[in-house]
Amino acid sequence: MLFDESSLSRHPSHRAYISSSMSVPSFPTFSGGTRGENPNPLRLSPSSSASSSSVSRLHTTPSFAYNARISLALVPAAAFLLDLGGAPVSVVLTVGLMIAYILDSLRLKSAAFFAVWFSLIAAQLAFFASASSSLASSSSVSSLPLAAIALFLCAEITFLIGLWASLQFRWIQIESPSILGTLERLLFACIPVAVPPIFTWSVVSALGIVNAAYYFMAFACMSYWIFSLPRTSSFRSKHEPSTDSQILGPLESCLHTLFLLFAPLLFRIASHHSNLFSFSSFCDLLLLFFIPFLFQLYASTRGALWWVSKNELQIRRIRVMNGAVAMVVVVICLEVRVVFHSFSRYVHAPPPLNYLVVTVTMLGGALSVGAYALGMVNDALSSAAFTTVAVFISGAGALVIGFPLLVCLPGMLHFMVLQLLI
Structure with missing residues (x-):
């Protein structure tokens, strides 16, 4: 041995040069020592360091910033589906959400998350069971393909509600921040396509299908203005410029534009195919195309055509030339269809x-x-x-x-x- 007890007692100055690794190892205790020693305040246990890191991530992780916009679309759609599904859907959804709330109160975050999704799936199955027969026999949905499309739209709205509910869980924002942008992009990509048919369906159930294409056009324009204009993602990095972190990409913006321009027109052709060869019906078709086209050109002043070109002069030229032609067509059709037809x-x-x-x-x-x-x-x-x-x-x-x-x-x-x- 290099040192013995007598040598250390004779040379007490040597004690200052002994490294901590050569001393007796100290084991962590839960009571802070048996002799009343105070625990080392600088030494953190692994659990406390993990909790501090999770708290820091909780404060640094951004939250979803577009809840108001999503609620404008999904809350009325959910209310319509609840009314359409009746008591079975309401009971299943109420019980499932109560279980999810109890699990969340017990701090079982993962269990509460899966309870929300299981309750939505159970409510959708109850909706299929209770509403499929009524859909097939209703006057607004009078054929099997239309009933299948209506059920698919209801399932898509339920899926979007589940995505929106998933974004409200803070533990997902902390544990899996990489999927937050994908969920946000799915919401903004699917809502402008799924919500206008549901709103049109609810209005047609009350007012009839005579002017359904114009209702569809109005809801499509509203959804395009709320969701399809370029917006910065809620979960972008602080060092990432806002121009490179938009929610929607060029593909989604192009598909939204095509849906805005052609979906009301195709809906009118499908619902009034028996009397398309009159002059007033032809004016209706022109109005259903050129009014959304004018709306799209006006929305380009807010950046709606960013995916076409980034040259502002070229966008302005497109806006003025196409807008003048569309305005002439719309005015002539309104004269024939509205002024001299109803206000002559x-x-x-x-x-x-x-x-x-x-x-x-x-x-x-x-x-x-x-x-x-x-x-x-x-x-x-x-x-x-x-x-x-x-x-x-x-x-x-x-x-x-x-x-x-x-x-x-x-x-x-x-x-x-x-x-x-x-």
Whole structure:
């Protein structure tokens, strides 16, 4: 032995140079020692270090930031499905969610997560059992393929509700942060396609299928505006630029645009295929395509066509040229389908002057509103032109509702003189 007890007692200074590895090992205890020694405050147990790391990850992990948008789509859809499924679906879902709440109160997070999914699956099976016969015999879903599509839509809404519920579990955000972006992307990719048919189905059940395609178009435009515009992901990295962390990619944005433009049109063709060869039905088809097309062009001012080109000048050129053509088509179809069909008694101008005056009023007003919405009225010259066009449109509208020409013309000429003097 290098050292013995006598040598160490004779040379006490040697004790300061003995390393801790040569000393007697100290074992951790739960009581802090038998002689009342205080435990080392600098030494952390593995459990405390794991809990501190989980707490730090809890504070650094971002939460889902689009719950309000998702609730606008999924909560009414879920309410409609609950009403359609009846008491069995409500009972199964209530019992399953109560079990999930009890498990979550007992801090059994994984069990609560699986209880939520099992309750949704059980509720969907109960919905299939209770609603399949009523769907097959209802007036709004009168064939087996349509019943199958309706059941598939209900299952998709249930799946989306499960995805949304999964994003609310904080332990998933801590344990598996890599799947959060995928779940968020699935929600934003599927909701604009799945929710408008459900909303249309609920409205058709109350109001009939005569104008169902227009309801479908309105719900598709609303869903596109809420979910399909470029938005930054809730779970992007702090060092990642916002332009590279959008929720949807080019493929999803392109599919949403195709759905917005063609789904209402195809729905109209499928539901009214027996009387498509009349002039009013042809105007309906044009309106169902060009109104969403105009909406898409207006949404491009919020970045909706980012997947087409990143050149703002090219996007502006596409917006102006296509918007002018679409506006002309929409105005002419609205004249045929709405003004002269339902409000002809309010047009007091004699024919053929009534067609000309109504066209000038509607087309001029639509083009003026479109130019203002696209930001083309931005200087003194464009403001003067916009005001002049507005006065002429007002005069033409006065002629439409029956004001005499000798009353409207002096006011218009007086305004033109004022504009020239200014």
